[in-house]
Amino acid sequence: MLDIIERVLTDLTVAVSRIDGSTKQKDRGRIVDEFNDSTGSIECMLLSTKVGGLGLTLTAADRAVIYDPSWNPADDCQAVDRCYRIGQTKKVCVYRLVAAGTVEERMYEKQIHKMGVKEQVLEGGGTTRYFDNSDLSKLFTLGARGECR
Numbered sequence: 215m216l217d218i219i220e221r222v223l224t225d226l227t228v229a230v231s232r233i234d235g236s237t238k239q240k241d242r243g244r245i246v247d248e249f250n251d252s253t254g255s256i257e258c259m260l261l262s263t264k265v266g267g268l269g270l271t272l273t274a275a276d277r278a279v280i281y282d283p284s285w286n287p288a289d290d291c292q293a294v295d296r297c298y299r300i301g302q303t304k305k306v307c308v309y310r311l312v313a314a315g316t317v318e319e320r321m322y323e324k325q326i327h328k329m330g331v332k333e334q335v336l337e338g339g340g341t342t343r344y345f346d347n348s349d350l351s352k353l354f355t356l357g358a359r360g361e362c363r
Contacts, residue, residue, distance in 0.1 A: 215282060216260050223258055232260040233270070242270070250274040263293045271299040281311040283318055287325040287332075315357050324349075 216234055223230050231245050249256045250273055259272060263284060275297040284290050297306045312319050 216262060219281070220260055223260075229255045229257045230260060231256045231258070233265050234260075234262045235265060237265070246270055246272065261293070261296075263289050270296050271301070272296045273299055273301040273303070275306065276304040277307050277309065279309045279311060283310070283312065283321045283325060285321060285324070287328050290325065317354065320352070 216232065220230055220232060231249050233242055233245055237245070246259075248254050249259045250271075252274065259275065261270070263282075278294045278297050280290050280293060294306075294308050310322065312322050
């Protein structure tokens with residue numbers, strides 16, 4: 215997916231940097247520094263969610279786009295939080311690209327429920343089970359044409 219996004223942005227003449235599983239550890243700091251440099255030309259940083267879990271700080275970022283939600287809502291939160299680190303002076307806008315009627319839409323719904331359960335537990339209230347075997351089955355069931363669940 216990062217390859218597709220990178221190709222589209224490059225075709226639009228957007229200057230892109232990228233860190234993914236193939237990026238060498240020794241190169242990551244330099245790439246982040248180039249992106250964060252206010253006089254630099256890099257307009258967009260592409261990251262995989264898992265790679266970014268290594269303490270990356272993107273204070274030059276003013277937008278975060280989540281295009282492939284994780285089953286674990288903490289992964290997505292951590293990805294967004296890379297833009298909200300100490301030193302950030304810009305307002306940051308977060309976009310979630312989720313197509314209606316897809317597995318990703320249902321995963322995002324489950325994220326919302328998991329976050330609600332987390333809040334209930336942290337606030338000392340009871341919990342509610344939001345995800346059972348029938349919900350899991352529904353994740354992989356194709357809805358009627360035009361149906362948005």
